Amino acid sequence: MPMATIQSLAGENEQHPDVALIERVRAGDVSAYDTLVRKYERQVFRIAQHITQNREDAEDVMQDAFLKAYEKLDQFQGNSKFYTWLVRIAVNESLMRLRKRRTGKMVSIDEDVETEEGSVPRDLADWAPDPEQNYTQSELGEILRKTIQGLPPGFRIVFVLRDVDGLSTEETAETLGLSVPAVKSRLLRARLQLRERLSRYFRRKRGAKK
Amino acid sequence: MTCTEFLALLDDLIDDSVNPDTRAELQQHLKGCEHCEVTLNTTRKTIEIYRSHEIYELPASLRERLHAAIMARCKKGC
Ligand SMILES: [Zn+2]
Numbered sequence: 001m002p003m004a005t006i007q008s009l010a011g012e013n014e015q016h017p018d019v020a021l022i023e024r025v026r027a028g029d030v031s032a033y034d035t036l037v038r039k040y041e042r043q044v045f046r047i048a049q050h051i052t053q054n055r056e057d058a059e060d061v062m063q064d065a066f067l068k069a070y071e072k073l074d075q076f077q078g079n080s081k082f083y084t085w086l087v088r089i090a091v092n093e094s095l096m097r098l099r100k101r102r103t104g105k106m107v108s109i110d111e112d113v114e115t116e117e118g119s120v121p122r123d124l125a126d127w128a129p130d131p132e133q134n135y136t137q138s139e140l141g142e143i144l145r146k147t148i149q150g151l152p153p154g155f156r157i158v159f160v161l162r163d164v165d166g167l168s169t170e171e172t173a174e175t176l177g178l179s180v181p182a183v184k185s186r187l188l189r190a191r192l193q194l195r196e197r198l199s200r201y202f203r204r205k206r207g208a209k210k
Numbered sequence: 211m212t213c214t215e216f217l218a219l220l221d222d223l224i225d226d227s228v229n230p231d232t233r234a235e236l237q238q239h240l241k242g243c244e245h246c247e248v249t250l251n252t253t254r255k256t257i258e259i260y261r262s263h264e265i266y267e268l269p270a271s272l273r274e275r276l277h278a279a280i281m282a283r284c285k286k287g288c
Contacts, residue, residue: 049266066280188221195256
C-alpha cells in the first residue's frame with residue numbers, strides 16, 4: 001500500500017504536495033506529471049495570455065512551458081515552489097513569442113516605465129455599490145481586459161502574479177528576476193492605474209436614470 | 211499624516227502588512243479624508259474584481275486538447 005509513503009511524506013516537515021508529485025515524475029511516473037499539469041494549466045494559460053495578448057501564442061506558450069518544465073525537471077531545486085519555477089518558464093516563453101511576433105520591437109518586463117499616471121489619484125469619485133453589476137458578464141470581461149491591456153507589460157504581470165495569482169511579493173520578485181522594491185513600486189502603480197481607469201466605468205452616476 | 215504619506219502606505223494597508231501604530235495613524239487619516247477613503251475602497255474593489263473574474267477563460271474543450279498534446283509529447287520523452 002502506498003498509504004504509508006504518503007503519510008510519511010506529509011509528516012512533520014510539512015512538504016508542499018507538489019514535492020511528492022515531482023519525486024514520482026522523476027522516478028518515471030508520467031501520471032504524476034499529468035496531475036501537475038491539470039493543477040496549473042489554467043494559471044499558466046492566463047499568464048501567457050496576459051503577456052502575449054494573443055490566444056494562439058498563449059496556447060503555444062502553455063504547451064511549451066509544460067514541456068520545458070518536464071525536460072528540465074532535474075534542474076528544479078526544491079528551494080522554491082514548483083509553481084513559481086513553472087511560471088518563470090512560462091514568462092520567458094511568453095516574452096520569446098512576443099519578440100518573435102513583434103520583430104524589432106523590444107519587449108521587456110524589467111525596464112522600469114517612468115509614468116506619472118496613477119501615482120496621484122485624479123478621479124476621486126466614489127464607485128457605485130457593486131458597480132460590476134451594471135454590466136453583463138461579457139461587457140465586464142471586455143472592460144477588464146481592455147483596462148489591464150492598457151498597462152505597461154511590467155506592471156501588468158506584477159499585478160497578475162501578486163493580486164490575481166496570489167504569489168507573495170518575494171515569489172513575484174523571484175519569478176520575474178526583479179528586486180522586491182521594484183515589485184512593490186510596480187504593484188502600487190499598477191493598482192492605482194487600474195483603479196483610475198476602471199473609475200470611468202464604475203463611478204457612481206449622479207442622477208442615474210434607473 | 212498627509213495624503214501622499216497615506217498613499218505611500220496604501221499597498222501595505224491593503225496587504226495587511228502594517229504594524230499596529232502605523233495602522234492607527236492610517237485609520238486616523240481616513241476619518242478626516244474622504245479622498246483617501248475613496249482611493250482605498252476603490253483600489254480594494256479593483257483587486258477584488260480582477261481576482262474574482264477570469265478574463266482569459268480556458269474553455270474545457272481547448273483545455274482537454276492542449277492537455278492531451280502536452281501529455282502525448284511528455285510520454286514520447288518530449
Ligand atoms: Zn488623504
